[in-house]
Amino acid sequence: MQEHHVVVIGGGFAGLQLVNGLKGAPVRITLIDRRNHHLFQPLLYQVATTLLSTSEIAWPIRSLYRDRPEVTTLLAEVTGIDRQAKTVLLKGGESIGYDTLVLATGATHAYFGHDEWEPVAPGLKTLEDATTIRRRVLLAFEQAEMETDPAVREALLTFVIVGAGPTGVELAGIISELARVTLPPEFRHIDTRTTKVILVEAGPRVLSSFAEDLSAYAQKTLEKLGVEVRLGHAVTACTAEGVTMGDTFVPCRTIVWAAGVQASPAATWLGAPADRAGRVVVDPALRAPGEEDIFVAGDTAMVIWESGKPVPGIAPAAKQQGAYVAKVIRARLAGRPAPAPFRYRHQGSLATIGKSAAIIDFGWLKLRGWLAWWIWGIAHIYFLIGTRSRLAVALSWVWIYMSRQHSARLITQKETMREE
Amino acid sequence: MQEHHVVVIGGGFAGLQLVNGLKGAPVRITLIDRRNHHLFQPLLYQVATTLLSTSEIAWPIRSLYRDRPEVTTLLAEVTGIDRQAKTVLLKGGESIGYDTLVLATGATHAYFGHDEWEPVAPGLKTLEDATTIRRRVLLAFEQAEMETDPAVREALLTFVIVGAGPTGVELAGIISELARVTLPPEFRHIDTRTTKVILVEAGPRVLSSFAEDLSAYAQKTLEKLGVEVRLGHAVTACTAEGVTMGDTFVPCRTIVWAAGVQASPAATWLGAPADRAGRVVVDPALRAPGEEDIFVAGDTAMVIWESGKPVPGIAPAAKQQGAYVAKVIRARLAGRPAPAPFRYRHQGSLATIGKSAAIIDFGWLKLRGWLAWWIWGIAHIYFLIGTRSRLAVALSWVWIYMSRQHSARLITQKETMREE
Structure with missing residues (x-):
């Protein structure tokens, strides 16, 4: 018998956490993204402001799964989903069949x-x-x-x-x-x-x-x-x-x-109800409404938190959802009862202001100033993927901190002189 | 009296060495480049092959002269030279007067x-x-x-x-x-x-x-x-x-x-004789023929070596020419006799083949294999600008060497999926 085939669309925080959570499960996995890299979005603003360079916060997705032969990575653009045939349609006409589908396609900016x-x-x-x-x-x-x-x-x-x-x-x-x-x-x-x-x-x-x-x-x-x-x-x-x-x-x-933020077109692909930001309104097991085999996780899912507010569009929330969906899939395949409904655990909010101030709101603890900044920096280095990136980002930050020089001040690409 | 104004076109190896060589001279300097960065071209192939990232081998030109208030850096495109009026013409219609002009505009690839x-x-x-x-x-x-x-x-x-x-x-x-x-x-x-x-x-x-x-x-x-x-x-x-x-x-x-390599259009700007590769055939003091105040240095100059062959288009040759022109300008301003004609000193040729082999030809010494590779690596790290880049490149190389993983494997920019 063919192994159960999980197709994951999107190699962001939710998608990767899901694939990680399925390690050892009796499945084969196809991970599709239209980019070849996973991006550590929480530090993207540092690339925009010359503090870090692009390769310090992005990793080729397929290199993350080199040791997992059951994971196939595809660089491809999804154009739609055929729920009857249980296939994902790709630009160029190919299609890929799935047993379970996970949509973790993220969000983009919105201009109202x-x-x-x-x-x-x-x-x-x-x-x-x-x-x-x-x-x-x-x-x-x-x-x-x-x-x-x-x-x-x-x-x-x-x-x-x-x-x-x-x-x-x-x-x-x-x-x-x-x-x-x-x-x-x-x-x-x-x-x-x-x-x-x-x-x-x-x-x-x-x-x-x-x-x-x-x-x-x-x-x-x-x-x-x-x-x-x-x-x-x-x-x-x-x-x-x-x-x-x-x-x-x-x-x-x-x-x-x-x-503003707008979810990717996953809701349109499914013909599913969406909120104003385009997010799919999921059921308590993070499934698309009425679908047994289609899950939605991360920024493209609309999940209500216990406070009645939607779960925020931040990396820890996406990771929790990815990990939860992996648990649900594992339980189904093992014939075990479904886990309890998804429950978001807010670990805290962090933000930096300039080079040596930050604020942290853990609920039970509020911090601001340089100590918060250090905690922020250490937390972010910890969450980067791999020792090499951690060393590189730490080197960049220490350097900037000591020299006040930004190292990534390159003007590249075609628009060299802006024509106006 | 206005200070003597040296205008340098091109922030490559020749241009930077010239500006460095004029430190303390009674001049003001305007350094014009159509890029905002100096590029360490000898390692550019490592960016093309995912070993290094862009910011590791390029530096904003103006940051190199932050401590030299007499140096003005301009990001601008030169469209021509008016030798009568002694001005450099810029795209957009501006022009900049010079007392001495140095053309160090480099070369590009040629398709015969x-x-x-x-x-x-x-x-x-x-x-x-x-x-x-x-x-x-x-x-x-x-x-x-x-x-x-x-x-x-x-x-x-x-x-x-x-x-x-x-x-x-x-x-x-x-x-x-x-x-x-x-x-x-x-x-x-x-x-x-x-x-x-x-x-x-x-x-x-x-x-x-x-x-x-x-x-x-x-x-x-x-x-x-x-x-x-x-x-x-x-x-x-x-x-x-x-x-x-x-x-x-x-x-x-x-x-x-x-x-193939083709010199930049400096010869055309001057209406000067050029060789087949478009390089300006300079006099022994690296001046454009018949010009007192216009020097040409680096890949855009055609200089004959003692062997009768042209000086090669490599970084050490460009640096020697830049340094030589600085000496000539200093002598002229001080009313000293002109230095002896430019003489290229070939320090050797280096090339790498893959990740742990290289060849070195110093003339008096020929090396190949891993020892040559180490000398090559150390020499290149030494010639990078600044401690930060040296640390970053060294980290990248050590990492690649140990892990066999290339860190800069990002597909970016518009052409995300190649349309064919």
Whole structure:
């Protein structure tokens, strides 16, 4: 008899944890991703801001399973699912049959119906997004150095970050430090310390998932770093000339979008009910509604937490879901009763603000300042994959900490000089 | 009185050595490059073959001169030179006046009148070239894993490298090792050990700038690594389907061009006499012919060595020329007599073949094997810029050496799935 075939779409945190959890189970596994690498998204903002280089936070997926011959990795793009035939359809016309299917396809940024903003206000989800943002930030300083018109120069030295969640806060803090600490001795015609970094947030405070006093501390720290925080401002237009928030127009040439998230099209493939963010509303065993053999995990699943709120779109939540689905599959194959419904355990929230401050909210313990920053750094190095990446990231951080020099300040790819 | 203004075009080995050599001289310097980074080209093939990542061998030029306020760095593209007005013309219409001009604009790959081959047979001169080659090599294996037609699969697993100079030899050796050592445990449908790596050379031997016995050793070592060496074969066509050499057509999907070099358009800007490779034929003080104030250094200069041969296009030669021009400029400004004509000192030739063999030809000493490889490695780490890069590259190499795992195997940028 053929072995039970588990097809996993998506090599993010949920997908990998699922494959890890199926080690030794009587299955063969096909892991499909349209990228060849797993990406450690929690540190992606550090690539965008020249602190880390791309290869420090990404690993070829197939290299992770070299010792598991039952795992086949495919670089391919999924175009749909045929539930009747139990097959996954791939771009190019191929299809792959499954016994059990797990959708862990993640999320992308969302522009709330304004997709036309994307070219001028890129989000941060992929390595290419990160190198695009890095290129634009670095080119803005380069062009300002050449520019003679003071108004254009000021627009070039204005950076607007939309959305004050962890990514927005992290980006704003580091860009401001780059302009105020690293770059000043390197330019002759401009004073990069005059750079404006504006963090715009529609809500009433930064980092709204944290306790209020930690939000307040984060805002104060950002302001000390030179970031202008504008709360209660919804962005109404983004163009190549600048950002409009209500009645105010801010001329700027670099916008980064850190505001909204939209699930990948898994719900559409299934024809399943989705929430406003496009996430599949799953049952308590993380199955797609009415499906015995299709599970959904990670950012593309809508799961309600005990507090009544949805489980947050963070790496630990995705990992827990991946591990849970592996347990369910194992139980089914062994003929054991199904495990108890999925229950999310929130281990805490972490965010950094610039190079030596962070906040941690464990619920039972709240921390801020340099100790929080050290815990944050050690935790992130621990969660990287493999000794080599840990050494490389640790080396980069220690170096930056001591020298104040960012090592990954390369402008690459075609858009070498931005045509505007 | 205004200080003497030296304008340097090109932040490669010659340009940087010149700026370094003018430290403390009574000049202000403007260093123009169309890239924001200096690139350590001798290790570029290691980025193309997944051994190193981009930021390990490139540094933002302006960061190198943060402590020299008289040096202004500009990211700009030069479009021409007005010798009457003594100005450099930039894309966008700006112009920059000079008292002394140094052209150190380097070289690019040449297709001997077949520029139409470039899209299918990229050369290796920039970071983008390296990531393009890396992407194509990795995607070829990925597509072969999905492919069911055996002929197409074989073409996908055939890599042709044109030109058996140091770059061609280094690329062929590492791609073959990647296929034979690193990748086999990671694929389920293909045996990557069946990969064909073909090194084509029009001349009678590989590494023709080395002594004959070292060439023979290099060829034997390549063949042991599984590389097929085809000498005396001129390539007559490159297409998306394969390579033609005389009567033979080899179906292959990945071609790398390591055959010809063409100087940048400096000679055209000057209207100066050039050799066949486009290099400016300079006078013994490295000045453009008939020009008092324009020097040419590095790969874009044609300088005759004492042997009657042109000075080779390698990093040490470019550095010596940059340093020499700095001496000439210093002497002129101090009213001292001009230094003796430029004399190239050949320090030796080095090349690696795969992961633990190299050849070294110092003239008085010839070495091959692992000792040569260690000397090669230590020399290259020594010549990198800055402690941080040295640590990072050393870490990468030690890691690869011990684990046989390549760390920089990322497929990035738009061409994610090659459309053919």
